[in-house]
Amino acid sequence: MTVAPRPFAVxxxxxxRAAGHPVRVWLRANAALLLVLPTLVFLGCFLVAPYVxxxxxxxxxxxxxxxxxxGYTVGNYTRALTDPFYLAVLAKTIAFxxxxxxxxxxxxxxxxxxxxRTRSRFRGLLYVCVLSPLLVGVVVRCxxxxxxxxxxxxxxxxxxxxxxxxxxxxxxxxxxxxxIGLVHVFLPFMVLPILSAIQSIDPALEDAARSLGASRxxxxxxxxxxxxxxxxxAGAILVFVLxxxxxxxPVLLGALKFKMMSTLVxxxxxxxxxxxxxxxxxxxxxxxxxxxxxxxIRATGRxxxxxx
Amino acid sequence: xxxxxxxxxxxxxxxxxxxIAAYVFLLLPLAIVVxxxxxxxxxxxxxxxxxxxxxxxxFFNSTPFMVSLYFSLKLxxxxxxxxxxxxxxxxxxxxxxxxxxxxxxxxxxxxxxxLPEVLSAVALLFFFYSIGFGKTVGAxxxxxxxxTLPFAFLAVSSVLYNFDTSLEDAARSLGAGKxxxxRRITLPLIKPxxxxxxxxxxIVSFDLFAVSLLLKGIGMETLPIQLFDYVTWDFDPxxxxxxxxxxxxxxxxxxxxxxxxxxxxLRF
Numbered sequence: 001m002t003v004a005p006r007p008f009a010v011x012x013x014x015x016x017r018a019a020g021h022p023v024r025v026w027l028r029a030n031a032a033l034l035l036v037l038p039t040l041v042f043l044g045c046f047l048v049a050p051y052v053x054x055x056x057x058x059x060x061x062x063x064x065x066x067x068x069x070x071g072y073t074v075g076n077y078t079r080a081l082t083d084p085f086y087l088a089v090l091a092k093t094i095a096f097x098x099x100x101x102x103x104x105x106x107x108x109x110x111x112x113x114x115x116x117r118t119r120s121r122f123r124g125l126l127y128v129c130v131l132s133p134l135l136v137g138v139v140v141r142c143x144x145x146x147x148x149x150x151x152x153x154x155x156x157x158x159x160x161x162x163x164x165x166x167x168x169x170x171x172x173x174x175x176x177x178x179x180i181g182l183v184h185v186f187l188p189f190m191v192l193p194i195l196s197a198i199q200s201i202d203p204a205l206e207d208a209a210r211s212l213g214a215s216r217x218x219x220x221x222x223x224x225x226x227x228x229x230x231x232x233x234a235g236a237i238l239v240f241v242l243x244x245x246x247x248x249x250p251v252l253l254g255a256l257k258f259k260m261m262s263t264l265v266x267x268x269x270x271x272x273x274x275x276x277x278x279x280x281x282x283x284x285x286x287x288x289x290x291x292x293x294x295x296x297i298r299a300t301g302r303x304x305x306x307x308x
Numbered sequence: 309x310x311x312x313x314x315x316x317x318x319x320x321x322x323x324x325x326x327x328i329a330a331y332v333f334l335l336l337p338l339a340i341v342v343x344x345x346x347x348x349x350x351x352x353x354x355x356x357x358x359x360x361x362x363x364x365x366x367f368f369n370s371t372p373f374m375v376s377l378y379f380s381l382k383l384x385x386x387x388x389x390x391x392x393x394x395x396x397x398x399x400x401x402x403x404x405x406x407x408x409x410x411x412x413x414x415x416x417x418x419x420x421x422x423l424p425e426v427l428s429a430v431a432l433l434f435f436f437y438s439i440g441f442g443k444t445v446g447a448x449x450x451x452x453x454x455x456t457l458p459f460a461f462l463a464v465s466s467v468l469y470n471f472d473t474s475l476e477d478a479a480r481s482l483g484a485g486k487x488x489x490x491r492r493i494t495l496p497l498i499k500p501x502x503x504x505x506x507x508x509x510x511i512v513s514f515d516l517f518a519v520s521l522l523l524k525g526i527g528m529e530t531l532p533i534q535l536f537d538y539v540t541w542d543f544d545p546x547x548x549x550x551x552x553x554x555x556x557x558x559x560x561x562x563x564x565x566x567x568x569x570x571x572x573x574l575r576f
Contacts, residue, residue: 036401036413039394039457043416046450050431051423053438107330114327128562129331135558136338137515139532140551143539144337147344147548154340187334216319245424248517252536262426269430270522279434282427 058279067275076280086264086281090288093261096175097244097289100182101190104239105232107183108190112231113224115191116198130192133185142181142252149177149253173257181249186242190235197231198224233300237293244289261285338555345548363549373550376534380514381557383530387452387513392506394453395460396498402461403468414465421458428454429522436523443525451519456509463505467498500569507565511558 058076063069080086115126133141148154149171156168171177201224209219225232247262254260265285268278348360367373395417402413420428429451436447475497479489495502517532524533531554539547 032401032405035397035405039398039417039461042394042453042457043419046432046435046454047416047419047428050428050435053435054431057434107333110323110326111330114323124566126331129334132334132338135511135515135562136555137532137558138517139535139539140341140515140554141337143535143547143551144339144341146539147340148337184333184337187330241422245427247424247426262424266426266430275434282430286424286427 054279055283057275058283060276062274062276067273076277077284079277080281080284089259089261089264090285093244093285094288094292096179096260097240100179100186100243101236101240103179103183104187104190105236108187108194108235109225109232111187112191112194113198116195117203131188134188138185138248139252141185142249145177145181145184145253146172149180172253173255175254175258177253178250178258178260181253182243182246185249186239189238189242193234193238194228194231197228197234201227229300229304233297233304237296240296241289241293244285341548341551342555344545345552347545347548363545364553366546367549367553370546372529373531373534373538373546376529376531377553379528380531383448383452384510384513387449387456388506388510390449390453391456391460391509391513392502395457395505395509396464396502399461399464399468399501400494403465403471417461418458420454425455426518426522429519432519433522443523443528445525445528447523448520448525448528451523452513452516455516455519456512459508459512460502460505463508464498464501467501471497503569504565507561511561514554514557 057068059072059074060076061069061071061073062076111130115123115130118126120126128135146153150156151168151170151172153171155171159165160168205223205227206219209223210216214222244260245262246260247266250258250260250263254263256263261281262285265278265282268274268281272278345363346359346361347357348362349357398413398417402410402417406413432447432451432454436442441447476489476493479493480486484492515532516530517536520528520530520533521536524530529537531550535547535550535554538550
């Protein structure tokens with residue numbers, strides 16, 4: 001009875017001596033928080049605050065003499081959503097994003113399947129080739145396409161010399177040129193998720209389907225593709241979101257002749273100084289993108305459940 | 309023999325042909341830029357008019373290009389250090405200690421990667437103006453760190469998820485302090501993630517365009533911006549030489565990554 005309380009007394013005494021002030025007690029228990037604190041402060045100041053600032057901006061009254069007038073309104077949103085011009089650009093941007101995503105899917109799937117199943121010793125090299133559009137700057141990539149596709153570029157020079165089309169082909173400053181640039185840079189975002197999805201499929205399943213008499217094509221369409229749907233879904237979402245918000249490629253390869261929503265938004269914000277209206281338009285684009293991604297996830301989710 | 313077997317299966321030939329065409333498409337613009345930079349002629353024509361290094365000479369003698377190359381390298385190095393420090397520490401917390409907050413924190417830190425780069429840049433520009441920070445080197449660094457931070461974070465956290473914590477427990481039970489355990493056990497084990505994340509941050513910062521375009525002040529031309537200006541007005545192959553040098557710098561970083569940690573560590 002007289003011995004038992006001692007350890008408690010000792011432990012209590014040291015912890016009070018070491019801890020002291022309640023703030024210090026809390027810090028000691030959560031010292032690991034210090035690891036993430038700098039990042040949290042950084043993102044709070046330079047990611048969350050700027051976006052909140054922009055959201056507030058989109059509800060401010062427009063002004064002709066300064067960037068905004070006092071007071072708040074939803075007029076920027078109603079104006080954008082009732083103007084046929086902006087709606088048409090929005091629809092065009094979304095349609096363009098869908099087509100780009102579909103083309104990426106068709107090109108990426110065979111590449112991903114090959115890379116997942118090949119036993120070549122150049123595997124690592126092929127992997128770097130797939131990543132290469134991401135590793136090289138956007139200006140350099142576009143410059144390469146400009147050399148090829150411009151009105152006096154390599155392809156048009158060749159076409160003119162061969163007499164196929166005396167005035168050359170319109171390969172740039174239109175949807176075709178921008179589409180090529182976008183498919184090229186976003187292809188890795190489609191290949192990588194599909195690649196990891198295919199890698200997680202046991203090759204024995206394919207062997208089983210084949211040995212049960214299914215043709216190669218049937219095995220592909222009934223076994224491999226359904227099992228890799230999660231990868232296709234992830235890749236499609238990434239490519240779609242990136243495409244509808246792409247800015248630099250439409251500017252470089254489309255000049256100002258092929259207008260997408262993001263180029264329009266930046267033009268309004270930077271050149272025309274219409275900050276409230278431009279901010280509203282930016283959020284309308286983001287919200288439409290998010291809504292389409294949500295519908296896409298619901299639709300494909302049902303499809304995947306049906307197959308499983 | 310192998311070819312014979314291959315031709316017996318037209319589907320396989322079609323498949324491989326398609327895959328090869330896709331790789332050609334992926335590498336085409338880069339190959340064209342590199343080839344054009346060695347072309348002797350004034351204009352970009354095909355077939356090339358002989359080999360020459362004159363456009364490289366033109367590049368190395370051009371003060372604006374050399375100044376911007378130097379500025380870009382300095383900026384990318386600084387951004388690499390900052391992003392790696394922030395990203396590594398944050399990854400350690402998120403994977404080890406975050407508990408129920410893990411997914412929220414992950415989403416927040418990866419956020420700049422999911423949000424449109426140009427929109428983040430515009431939001432930052434407005435924000436810096438409203439707090440009176442303006443277009444300074446600091447603003448540019450903040451923009452670059454914001455975009456590159458997710459890469460460093462993802463690279464380190466993917467290593468941490470496959471980390472055997474019993475090694476740390478062993479060190480601690482053998483009497484090592486927390487800091488010694490971190491220095492001698494944790495750090496060497498997460499090194500591949502830290503290095504590949506840092507090098508990736510360097511590459512991304514070196515090539516960043518939209519953020520630099522909106523946040524740069526006067527005299528803060530990075531190499532991609534200088535290149536963009538040049539391509540807008542001139543059509544001579546100096547731009548191709550600049551592009552090739554910039555591709556070479558990226559390639560050196562990729563090779564460094566491969567030699568130091570292997571490209572396999574680039575799993576997200």
